[in-house]
Amino acid sequence: MSRAVRDKWRRKDWYDIYLPRYFGETKVGETPSEGPDKLMGRVFETTLAQITGDFSQEYLKLYFQVTGVDESTAQTVFKGHEYLRDYLRSLVRRRSTKVDGFYRVTTLDGYRLKIVVTALTNTRIKTSQEKAIRDIMSAVVEEKVKTLEFGQIVHEMVLGKLASDVYNEARKVTALRHVGVRKSELLAMPN
Numbered sequence: 001m002s003r004a005v006r007d008k009w010r011r012k013d014w015y016d017i018y019l020p021r022y023f024g025e026t027k028v029g030e031t032p033s034e035g036p037d038k039l040m041g042r043v044f045e046t047t048l049a050q051i052t053g054d055f056s057q058e059y060l061k062l063y064f065q066v067t068g069v070d071e072s073t074a075q076t077v078f079k080g081h082e083y084l085r086d087y088l089r090s091l092v093r094r095r096s097t098k099v100d101g102f103y104r105v106t107t108l109d110g111y112r113l114k115i116v117v118t119a120l121t122n123t124r125i126k127t128s129q130e131k132a133i134r135d136i137m138s139a140v141v142e143e144k145v146k147t148l149e150f151g152q153i154v155h156e157m158v159l160g161k162l163a164s165d166v167y168n169e170a171r172k173v174t175a176l177r178h179v180g181v182r183k184s185e186l187l188a189m190p191n
Contacts, residue, residue: 008034015074017044019064022151023051023078028064036069043079048158059087060158065186078154080185091178097121099130100182101137110190111150115141115157116183117166122175129174136169157181 012032019028028046033039043065048057061084064076092098101117117137144153144162156162160180167179 013072015039015069015072017064017066017074017076019051020075020077020151022154026051028076031074039066039069039074042066044076048081059084062158077189078150078186080183081158081181082183083180088182091120093120093177095124096177097123097125097130099133099137101134101141103138103141104187105141105145107145107148107150107153109149111186112188113150113153114183114185114187115181117141117163118178118180118182119166119170119176120178122177125174132173133170136173137166140166140169154184157184 009032012034014030014032015036016027017029017031019026028051029044031039031042031044033042043063045061045063048060048062049055051062060081062081063079065079066074067077068075097120099119099121101119103115103117104112105115106112119133119137140162144156144165148156153162158181163180167176170176170179
């Protein structure tokens with residue numbers, strides 16, 4: 001009655017995971033899979049610190065989805081990013097206001113994105129000031145989307161250029177403690 005036990009792990013091949021071109025096409029990790037078809041669509045997570053080597057960027061988690069497999073290498077596309085929960089919790093303070101802006105946009109080259117921009121103030125502010133900050137966030141995001149392609153927008157979100165542009169405009173409304181793109185998500189790719 002005894003059946004020979006097959007070791008599933010031994011039948012699996014190892015694939016190298018590579019970042020997209022706009023992140024330098026460097027190897028970010030490896031994964032086992034029974035075949036290339038089972039690897040397609042798989043999402044991998046890493047931190048910005050692992051990509052750049054700068055430990056101060058450990059708070060940003062990045063997601064990459066496999067879009068193609070060539071022999072033993074897997075190509076990916078940026079799927080989204082988010083702040084680590086404990087980092088976001090450390091930013092929020094009493095007697096201050098957190099202003100979130102949620103935007104669904106389409107880039108020049110046809111990628112659809114969801115972007116969440118967060119601003120934290122030094123003191124409590126009026127709702128009119130919150131609205132003014134949200135309007136600034138919206139204007140900056142819309143301006144970026146009209147002029148940049150997907151890879152460029154991803155870089156500006158992840159490396160903080162978009163957040164600094166929002167900060168430079170919004171600080172005219174009130175004193176700000178932190179501005180950042182808290183989360184992003186790739187909703188659809190062009191056909």
